[in-house]
Amino acid sequence: MKIYPVACLLVALCIASAWAQPPAAGKAGRGATAPRIISPEVGADFRVTFRLLAPKASDVVLTGEFLKADQHLTKNEAGLWSITVGPVEPETYHYNFVVDGVKVLDPGNASLKMGSTAQTLANSLEVRGTQPFFYDAQPVPHGEMRTNWYESKSLGFVRRATVYVPAEYDQNPQKRYPVLYLLHGANNDETTWTRQGRANLILDNLIAAGKSRPFIVVMPFGYGVKDPMNPGGANNNELFSQDLRGDLIPMIEAKYRTLADRDHRGLIGLSMGGGQALTIGLNHLELFSYVGGFSAAIRQPETFPATFASLVKDAGASNQKLHLLWFGCGTDDSLFEPAKEFSKFLTAQKIKHTFRESSGAHTYMVWRRYLNEVAPQLFRE
């Protein structure tokens, strides 16, 4: 990885021009009076420069989804660390710095990857190409994301769920809609599928293009406990399942205009939520007819026969109930081999399914593409 002299010059200029000028907008808490450092900066050549002012630090590392390996930044005499990498292919990536062994967010970058825990916080890097992304906000009608607080009787406390209603929802006060329950991964929360996954914008764009039927998407909080730092261990999926079936689905069907039957109810998740979706969904075909897993956390092939006993007992009957069973995984993902094993298991048991082998690793880049591919296949029967 080369350091480009032009970047150093730019940095010097940035510091010179920015130093004297604090942020324009009012008193904003400690740290706001630091000079403005431009980071990241995407060049016309798709090379990206990162900068961090840290005169006292002895080592600054950049880690990001667009890098093959972590990169060490270099420091100038003003204590500004910088590096230029790339060219980077147009996409939306996550990255962060590591300063003397401790994770640090890029203070120059307002765009963040959120999560339920501080560990998974990162910055977003958007490298734009000549075309809009399929997950960009376009001038089309936009659905709403509705944050619901609800009492979970199963779990004994107040929980949250994000609900996407399509743009037309309020214009059709008599119309009822299918519902997709869409589950997040470990250390994510009920906002991650929209914040990082852009689920709302992907659906806005698909619906506007006539590629997807309008439907409601419910994005619950995937932990069955109050504190995601204590995720409940092996019991978590069971707790989550109780809330989903006993509280969340009844609340949604009481509150929203849903088509409240199995033919119009789907369950899809990613990573941890993929494991939940496959396990809960395929064991509850009386509730769900569309089931999917994106890079699903199903790790132990030896447990498949017991875990999915109710599914495979009568393959013909299960196939009739399942309008779609879809799961995908990137070949660079450590969960790829288990996914392949799951496909083999289902094939041996004569369960119809689609196993999508794609490129990519364990990231929202892959999951956004999967949602864009699967949504048009939902609720077609």
Next chain:
Amino acid sequence: MKIYPVACLLVALCIASAWAQPPAAGKAGRGATAPRIISPEVGADFRVTFRLLAPKASDVVLTGEFLKADQHLTKNEAGLWSITVGPVEPETYHYNFVVDGVKVLDPGNASLKMGSTAQTLANSLEVRGTQPFFYDAQPVPHGEMRTNWYESKSLGFVRRATVYVPAEYDQNPQKRYPVLYLLHGANNDETTWTRQGRANLILDNLIAAGKSRPFIVVMPFGYGVKDPMNPGGANNNELFSQDLRGDLIPMIEAKYRTLADRDHRGLIGLSMGGGQALTIGLNHLELFSYVGGFSAAIRQPETFPATFASLVKDAGASNQKLHLLWFGCGTDDSLFEPAKEFSKFLTAQKIKHTFRESSGAHTYMVWRRYLNEVAPQLFRE
């Protein structure tokens, strides 16, 4: 500030027990395999212990709203830094670490203060007393927060606004509601009034107790530009005002069941948004009859006569139009003196108003209390 030996012992125990055990829930990105460190830990005596594993760091500082001054942590032989402070009064505070001069979030704490920029990110510390907070989620009916994406013709791009609808909204399909436009501060965004301000929960609780009339709250994004890192300087408030009056209010009134007249429209903001609310609201009494500023960014008393010329031209007429003009500021806030000057100015000009002098600084602790105090006074006429 003392370091308590018991904390060191606890830390040693935590490390010993946690080291061998990675987080339970799946592959979660880089950093997830680090040992679990308990931080913050609130003791029964309301003392709070903070811990950060950073063997390579040479200095770790704790900065927080519950401290009179920043505190240096001490390191043990395993590289774990820690400190115990307090007792701390029950409240919800913000804090972060500073490692070798660089801001670092507490990786042990899932609870975060969000913002539109990475600079204002911090962790939350909740110290609970014997009673629930007025901003806690209680077993009462909960309103929804609805995230709207809308095209701003004034500004030429897609913007977001969070809309709170009271719990009863969907049960009364013919009923129309007053609307409060509630503006955030610098480096906040359209989610901050609910995430940090708990505006939805404060209103849920007030409405359930019969203390407040049910109304809609619209929380826009307070910058008139796409990139909050480039907040548009002196022009920002004018850009924001154009969007508010030209796009946001018409969108809300087309989409929601509002009482769409000045008697049922309020404008309140905090800090930067307080400046916007007072400036825009008091210059547009044809639109707003309830106007308020919480720790408002109105810094230059010499500009008051020009800025508020239309308000003071005919005090009698203005007083008749204003159902409420309320502003407050904490005595530890640097904006306290300008607020006092503003009150003097209004008194001299015979404009009716309430100036609330309270304790506290420039924090959401103060603004939550102000909202709880003001909401019951809204839309009573």
